[in-house]
Amino acid sequence: MDTNEIMASLRQDIETGTLAPGAVLKQERLAERFGVSRQPIRQALDRMLASGLLKRRPDRSLAVAGLSEEQARELAEIRLSLEAAALEASVAALTESDLRKARRLNDDLLEEDDPRLLEELDIAFHRTLYGRSENQRMLTMIDDLRRESRRAYARQPKGSTARDQLHAEHQAIIEACAQKDTARARAALSRHLQHTTAGLTREGDEE
Numbered sequence: 001m002d003t004n005e006i007m008a009s010l011r012q013d014i015e016t017g018t019l020a021p022g023a024v025l026k027q028e029r030l031a032e033r034f035g036v037s038r039q040p041i042r043q044a045l046d047r048m049l050a051s052g053l054l055k056r057r058p059d060r061s062l063a064v065a066g067l068s069e070e071q072a073r074e075l076a077e078i079r080l081s082l083e084a085a086a087l088e089a090s091v092a093a094l095t096e097s098d099l100r101k102a103r104r105l106n107d108d109l110l111e112e113d114d115p116r117l118l119e120e121l122d123i124a125f126h127r128t129l130y131g132r133s134e135n136q137r138m139l140t141m142i143d144d145l146r147r148e149s150r151r152a153y154a155r156q157p158k159g160s161t162a163r164d165q166l167h168a169e170h171q172a173i174i175e176a177c178a179q180k181d182t183a184r185a186r187a188a189l190s191r192h193l194q195h196t197t198a199g200l201t202r203e204g205d206e207e
Helices: 003-016 027-034 038-051 069-093 096-111 115-133 136-147 150-155 161-178 182-198
Strands: 054-056 062-064
Touching: 003 027, 003 038, 003 150, 027 038, 038 054, 038 062, 069 115, 069 136, 069 161, 069 182, 096 115, 096 161, 115 136, 115 150, 115 161, 161 182
Parallel strands: none
Antiparallel strands: 054 062
């Protein structure tokens, strides 16, 4: 396994929440896990540190970096700008079939156990409501930004208050869209994105 493969595996662990903000990465344990010497591990960690995925602690160890409150706020603002534009362009053209699909996806995500499948359902839900905007480049950008929020899914297990809140917020967006109430749909989306990105800060980090 080379440096790029190690980085890809660790990045996925971070994005899915398997490695939470504040988790310390030990070279010897990673070398054992991946069956390699410490050199490719060290190279992978150095590159992840440079990219901002990791941070160096006062004791010189490396830990998973969460988003700062400022970074989370910026992410929320960017996502709201793009997603609100896509939703506003789509609302008037949404069909009853689109709304039924959105409700079905929302009910499915309420019962999903796997964070990876929860992510797929969530992306499909939003794609359904934004899809009538027909701006494929904007939709792709939204999907890319949504991946930066991927670790939030690990904090929304089935049966949790967070999962119920996700479902309820989606339902509010659907109902506003069903009434063709663009302003209410945007407001519901704004509340939803604020809650989603709020869980991505450096909670759990220890200096």
